[in-house]
Amino acid sequence: MSYVESVLTRLKEQNPNEPEFHQAATEVLNSLQCAIDANPAYEKAGLLERLVEPERTILFRVPWVDDQGNVHVNKGYRVQFNSAIGPYKGGLRFHPSVNLSIIKFLGFEQIFKNSLTGLPIGGGKGGSNFDPKGKSDNEIMRFCQSFMTELYRHIGADTDVPAGDIGVGAREIGFLFGQYKRIRDEHVGVLTGRGLSYGGSLARKEATGYGLVYITEEALKSRGDSLKGKTCVISGSGNVAIYACEKAMELGAKVVAMCDSNGYIYDRNGIRLDVVKQIKEVERGRIKEYADRVKGSEYHEGCKGIWTIPCNVALPCATQNELDEESAKILVKNGVTLVGEGANMPTTLQATHILQEAGVVFLPGKAANAGGVATSALEMAQSSGRLFWSFEEVDAKLRTIMVNIFKNIDAAAKKYGFEGNYVVGANIAGFEKVAEAMMAHGVV
Known part of the structure; x- marks a missing residue:
């Protein structure tokens, strides 16, 4: 053993x-x-x-x-x-x-x-x-x-x-x-995600979603591609999903589906994010209300069906184990080329293996959704220094961090003979720094 x-x-x-x-x-x-x-x-x-x-x-x-x-x-x-x-x-x-x-x-x-x-x-x-x-x-x-x-x-x-x-x-x-x-x-800065009036940071709300798209774009760029013209499916409708949708559309993608815990919406013309924000951020309503407000869109009960919608890029941003083996097979059959985890462990181990074996670029959550905690750490830095950075400053730092994360997990995967396997790359790249520190500290 x-x-x-x-x-x-x-x-x-x-x-x-x-x-x-x-x-x-x-x-x-x-x-x-x-x-x-x-x-x-x-x-x-x-x-x-x-x-x-x-x-x-x-x-x-x-x-x-x-x-x-x-x-x-x-x-x-x-x-x-x-x-x-x-x-x-x-x-x-x-x-x-x-x-x-x-x-x-x-x-x-x-x-x-x-x-x-x-x-x-x-x-x-x-x-x-x-x-x-x-x-x-x-x-x-x-x-x-x-x-x-x-x-x-x-x-x-x-x-x-x-x-x-x-x-x-x-x-x-x-x-x-x-x-x-x-x-x-x-x-003191004992909590992050605070309001701007009492020590919070600009771009924190957007950070996880934006970061997910930044690392997705960098992964595509490394293959001579980009998000421009891609069809995307994004599960969830909280902060991560909403701001991943926003940034993906800014970079030229068309997002056609989102969901909440009751069901999903499909809009072949592209999600109208202003309507989603009104329902979810202002009214705290349910995603099904989107279909009542946007002509031509559809609402379907249950969340699993969202993965049956053909797309180039799938970004699971809802909860753990939402994308299972059956859904992974459907995504592959429909031609998905990249899956990036916006939530924590939203893809089962079996589904991950299916996607990787099919040659789909798979970005694991510990790398792909690190933008939120990265910006929280930037908030900690601002709190410690009694500083306040502009949205553009924080966003630029976030983008740099996400680009570097991709480069590091890519390099770690190649170093150990697993080129293109970003699960291995992310785990090793994250582990090596922690292991070095633990060894330096002795047995504690």
């Missing part, structure tokens, strides 16, 4: 009933085999055993009172996975599906994603099984205040800097930051 196999076996035995974490660890560690084989010192130092075990796992209850005076209790999580290259950095997710396995998979992925940005940030993730949908602003405020009343003990501007994720937007970040400031009596 190889070193990687023994670590994975032990991980699954000691962390039962955590399928998402098992999936993420298996995908990453198997692709690191060649780098591990080239460095025997890693096994002697127990590097992988330490890498897959969080430095700290925090679980807590979150009691709150609804508008009718009823008491509710939710679960709260913060997994501080690895701080070898900098303070823990990763979002908070508020969604009914949140459990320890999902938070651990997200935190583990975050280690490598953050490393790929080239910025000094470690990996972490957190959240709660609280569902913000259908809650009043006051209920959400009370929940966020209760959540932060426990979390504040474990975070800090140079220790752990959370951000938003699914279910945690500008409103929630504001409530969380207000409670932290109230308890600690300090105004």
Whole structure:
């Protein structure tokens, strides 16, 4: 049994009933085999055993009172996975599906994603099984205040800097930051994704979507191609999907489909993003309303069918494991040439293999959606220096980071004999920096 196999076996035995974490660890560690084989010192130092075990796992209850005076209790999580290259950095997710396995998979992925940005940030993730949908602003405020009343003990501007994720937007970040400031009596960059009036950064909302398109364009450019004239399908309709759509259209692509958790819209003439923004950002409505407002468009119940729409470029930006084996086969049959992950692990392992075997350019999430955390780190830099950069300055830095990420994962893949395999390239490029730091620190 190889070193990687023994670590994975032990991980699954000691962390039962955590399928998402098992999936993420298996995908990453198997692709690191060649780098591990080239460095025997890693096994002697127990590097992988330490890498897959969080430095700290925090679980807590979150009691709150609804508008009718009823008491509710939710679960709260913060997994501080690895701080070898900098303070823990990763979002908070508020969604009914949140459990320890999902938070651990997200935190583990975050280690490598953050490393790929080239910025000094470690990996972490957190959240709660609280569902913000259908809650009043006051209920959400009370929940966020209760959540932060426990979390504040474990975070800090140079220790752990959370951000938003699914279910945690500008409103929630504001409530969380207000409670932290109230308890600690300090105004510091302890959260990113803050409002512009209290220390936030321009381009943060757009960053993940823009970054996804920047790395997509760079991958196409390396093959003498571009997004201009390409037909794109983008799943999701949150910040990532909306701003990926915006930037893709700016670069000449035609986006024909988007979705939310209920179903998808298809507009053969190209999505009218102003309508999507009105429905999702202003009205907080459902994507099906698009079909009522745009003549010639179609709405279909269920999300899986979005991958049956023929396209050149597919950008899954909704949630984990949304693109499965069956959908991957349909995409290949319909002529897709590039798939870029805007969400965290939206493609199953089987689907990833099908796409790669068919010669589809596959950009994994830890590289492709790193624009959000990269811009969060830029926000941290602005906070530390009491600076405020223009949208153009932040956007230019973001584009440079995403271009460099592609070049680094491309180079790592070639170095180890896996040219064009950006899953291997991203995992190795992210791992090598973290491994070097961990070895330098000794056994800690």
